[in-house]
Amino acid sequence: MKFTAVLVQENMAWVAQCLEVDIAAQGQTQEEALRRLGETILVGQIAVDRAHGQAPLVDTPPTPERYFFKGYPQVTIEVAVP
Numbered sequence: 001m002k003f004t005a006v007l008v009q010e011n012m013a014w015v016a017q018c019l020e021v022d023i024a025a026q027g028q029t030q031e032e033a034l035r036r037l038g039e040t041i042l043v044g045q046i047a048v049d050r051a052h053g054q055a056p057l058v059d060t061p062p063t064p065e066r067y068f069f070k071g072y073p074q075v076t077i078e079v080a081v082p
Contacts (some may be wrong), residue, residue: 001046001079005037006072017067018042019074021060038077046081056081 004019007030016033017024018041025041027033046056 001042001081003038003042003077003079005034005075005077006067006070007033007075008067008070008072016075017063019063019067021057022063023060034075034077038079042079043081046079 005016006019008015008017010026013026013028014030014033015024015026016030016037018037023037023041023045025033025036027036045060049056049058
């Protein structure tokens with residue numbers, strides 16, 4: 001599955017915010033934030049949804065609009081879903 005994320009620096013950390021659904025992760029570097037978003041948060045949420053018999057990410061709220069219009073750098077990440 002492919003997702004788009006924006007990278008936002010907040011204080012001393014980086015936040016990777018998924019644009020398709022309201023899921024984010026934080027790291028000390030951009031790479032760490034993206035890795036955590038892809039591997040831990042998105043794959044974890046998909047696994048939880050499937051374990052509860054739900055379609056992946058269907059009940060996850062949409063991303064707040066503020067992340068779409070600020071000119072944040074966008075990155076496409078690919079998540080291997082088991």
